[in-house]
Amino acid sequence: MRILRAATVTATVTALAAVAAGCGGGTSFDDGGSDDSPRTLTYWASNQGPNVEADKKILGPELRKFERQTGIKVKLEVIPWPELLNRILAATTSGQGPDVLNIGNTWSASLQATGALLPWDRKNLDAIGGRDRFLAPALEATGAAGKDPAAVPLYSLAYALYYNKRMFQEAGISKPPATWDELVADGKRISKDGKWGLGAEGGQLTNNIHQAFALGKQHGADFFDRTGKPTFTSDGAVAAVKQYIDFMAKDKIIAPGNAEYGQNQSLRDFATGRTAMVLWQAAATTFAADGMKPGDWGVAPVPVPSGTPGTGRQINSMLAGINIAVFKNTRNLQGARKFVKFMTSDTEQRLLNKTYGSIPPVKAAQQDPAFNRKDTRVLRETLIRSAAPLPQIAEESQFETSVGTAVKDLFADAAAGHPVTTASVKARLAKAQQQMAQ
């Protein structure tokens, strides 16, 4: 009889647990945050340093500083990039998430649409010093236009042209190219005997999108119209993608093998002297890790048609970066705001961006000499003058996947020796646009 009762109890408990778990999802966000738990915060940091452990070492002392100032203990979890978005989506679905988290700034509008993030309205922004403290384009990459930002800029980055000084010298080139015509001409002089002018990461969808986006701006194309409808097959968009693919297909300054690169092999090729140029964001630490000395490479702005980067058709980079956001149903709203204020304070901005090799989106923090070295100056000036955020639309993720895949497929065509024409580029982009419609 005792066995029977034990079994019954076990069964009942299990059944109850099952029911409870089944109902756990879909917690409402409508009630917003509360201050039920004012002594602790959970912070999900993206992986910015060489590895997760390094991030813990870098952030740990800062979090302890915050604890000394406010008495709030921050529980840190550093989340690797491949997992971050899935973790955020899971937290959104279950309603059980961190209090404060890092997001890639291109996800801002998509995550804003889920309604899981605290809107940074005037009042909230004023509490951390007001919008004017931040670089305007960085603030544009925090959510859809016309809505309160879903996040606040934390670390900013832009693309630059990295070139191998020795290879340039050997080819008799005295200065880095400022226009695409110069880049192609330089590339052709270098591309021989197993050496190549330019590197590309053809299998990496995100990188493809970043390059296509900047070139698109230069052709007057935005990939989306004002109402948010995709316009991938516009003349400008087709011309931009074709120009990028033609570096391999027509100009032959990118090695065909780059079509399958997706694990940053193009950086290794650059570090080992197989390619003379790459377009990248903050690649310095990677080059150093691959054995290059800081004097071996030079940094210049990404070329533009006129030779002088600026706004409009002279934009030469997407605005990359990390935003910091507050989960709407946090149980420590006051504390979360304080923590964002701390992380965006001038001191922390200087310190953390310096350590991570990024540029502070907080204007006052940019005055530090660390952001005026030869490489950081180019990045900083690009950010201020000639960077634009990717389309801030809820379907950004589909955009990256569909157009990124189209560019990858076109690189595969070019590498296999199939002709790449305006018509074939348009066909691939039309297919990508159909996928957006689903």
Added chain:
Amino acid sequence: MRGFTRLRRVGLPYLLLLPALLLELLVHLVPMVIGIVMSFKELTQLHIAHWGTAPWKALGNYRVTVDFDAPVGATLLHSFVVTCAFSLLTVGLCWLLGTAAAIFLQENFRGRGLLRAVFLTPYALPVYAAVITWAFLFQRDNGLVNHVLHDQLQLTGDRPFWLLGDNSFLALLVVSVWKTWPFAFLVVMAALQSIPKDLYEAAALDGAGIVRQIRRITLPSLRPINQVLLLVLFLWSFNDFNTPYVLFGKAAPEAADLLSIHIYQSSFVTWNFGTGSAMSVLLLLFLLVVTAGYLLATSRGRKSDG
């Protein structure tokens, strides 16, 4: 009263099974049911925070998925065909390799244990580490595969791409077979131990050669094991996600666009979980039909044998 006691005695095993059953429900069936419910909803990023209240779409997701004239349905059908071909080839090759190796290793010879251990290594390696190594081997410019085929043996005129275009199917198949065949080897090897030695001795006395022994004794004795083995291999390879994901990343080439990765792309990458769920449910139905059909067919065959 006696009836009650009997009921208790008969009922006790079922009662003891109940916790396991409920846990099984919790771990497998509840998520499955939720997945099925999701497939009838419009579950995009606009609704995931309140997925309980996401609007119903009735059969809308299914209609999109099976409309083979539109891009979504057409690519799904293509992906289905690719997956079928991939699974059948993987199962066939794994079984052939596994059985052949197991039979050869039946003989007692020096180094047999070592060889067995070596054969099992691919199965023991973590999937990610193994597949990423293959991804580097298959690289066009620096990969070992092209170094051997092109530089050393000069079999190909130009360096072929293995991870792009049509060759990617072959690359995927090689990695998948390499990774799975040790399981077939292990299972068949275990099954071979239970075949009585005297059967072979009697057959040898009657003048049966090695081929005849394999055909008349080994294969028929392996039949019940093979029935399960082939099914498991099929289900595994049909559902394989890790191999193509690590090998190709988020967007697999068309020639190697397996269903699992296709569904992943249709839900997680594009944040359209409703369509992804609908595809998963269709996949589940297909696998159920295949499994049921296969079990029916094979067990009927066995009855008529007996």
